[in-house]
Amino acid sequence: MIVSPNEDARNSAAGRLAAAMLCEGDGPRPCGACRACRKALAGIHPDISVVEPGLDAQGRKRREILVDAVRALASDAQVMPNEASGRVFIIRDADTMNPQAQNALLKLLEEPPAGVSFVLCAANEARLLPTVRSRCERLRVNADAAESEEAASDADALLEKLCSGSRTGLCEWCFENEGMDARRCEAMLRAAREALADSLRSEAGRAQGAYLDALLARCGEYLRRNVGVKAVLGLIAVDGIQK
Numbered sequence: 685m686i687v688s689p690n691e692d693a694r695n696s697a698a699g700r701l702a703a704a705m706l707c708e709g710d711g712p713r714p715c716g717a718c719r720a721c722r723k724a725l726a727g728i729h730p731d732i733s734v735v736e737p738g739l740d741a742q743g744r745k746r747r748e749i750l751v752d753a754v755r756a757l758a759s760d761a762q763v764m765p766n767e768a769s770g771r772v773f774i775i776r777d778a779d780t781m782n783p784q785a786q787n788a789l790l791k792l793l794e795e796p797p798a799g800v801s802f803v804l805c806a807a808n809e810a811r812l813l814p815t816v817r818s819r820c821e822r823l824r825v826n827a828d829a830a831e832s833e834e835a836a837s838d839a840d841a842l843l844e845k846l847c848s849g850s851r852t853g854l855c856e857w858c859f860e861n862e863g864m865d866a867r868r869c870e871a872m873l874r875a876a877r878e879a880l881a882d883s884l885r886s887e888a889g890r891a892q893g894a895y896l897d898a899l900l901a902r903c904g905e906y907l908r909r910n911v912g913v914k915a916v917l918g919l920i921a922v923d924g925i926q927k
């Protein structure tokens with residue numbers, strides 16, 4: 685599983701990983717020069733398949749990968765490779781699979797057809813079922829390390845305020861940061877949700893963690909719909925501490 689907040693970074697890492705899996709070279713993989721690598725890196729290798737949410741009628745990316753797509757993948761995975769020794773399925777935005785789709789995938793991950801590998805790409809692995817996560821090896825890719833460090837430190841500051849119990853402190857923090865640009869705010873919300881995923885695993889933090897996770901998810905969604913940062917931070921200031 686490739687985890688990165690940056691879509692291009694995780695998709696290109698997945699492409700390189702798939703090329704490495706099918707590379708016919710002798711040295712370090714992917715060699716970039718053999719027939720398999722060239723086809724893989726050009727996106728035309730017949731034994732590498734990509735599953736993604738796809739576009740809706742308006743040309744916008746769909747929000748979910750549905751179970752039908754995973755079922756189609758499952759039957760496709762039974763087919764023998766065309767020219768390589770195995771096949772690779774890349775699932776982009778795997779964290780948009782709904783639970784039904786994830787459960788269908790889980791069956792495949794548990795008993796993959798011979799020679800078949802799966803590469804999952806995810807922005808937020810916390811959205812994947814623990815059973816799916818536990819079947820994956822994790823590879824973190826940072827397109828821009830400085831950017832993700834900034835997101836993590838913003839997220840720490842936000843979570844500290846959210847968990848402090850002080851409404852005044854939270855409001856002040858939100859007010860001070862309302863000039864943050866939308867991209868940075870979105871990265872912060874994502875990082876905060878990743879950090880929350882840890883607390884969701886402990887009994888004590890679960891209720892508050894789940895509440896905050898839902899709130900931050902809602903805020904992220906608003907940002908993607910072009911609601912301003914000021915309004916989103918205002919919502920966090922008002923709803924961040926449960927009454």
Ligand SMILES: [Zn+2]
Nearest residue numbers: 707715718721
């Ligand atoms: Zn190669």
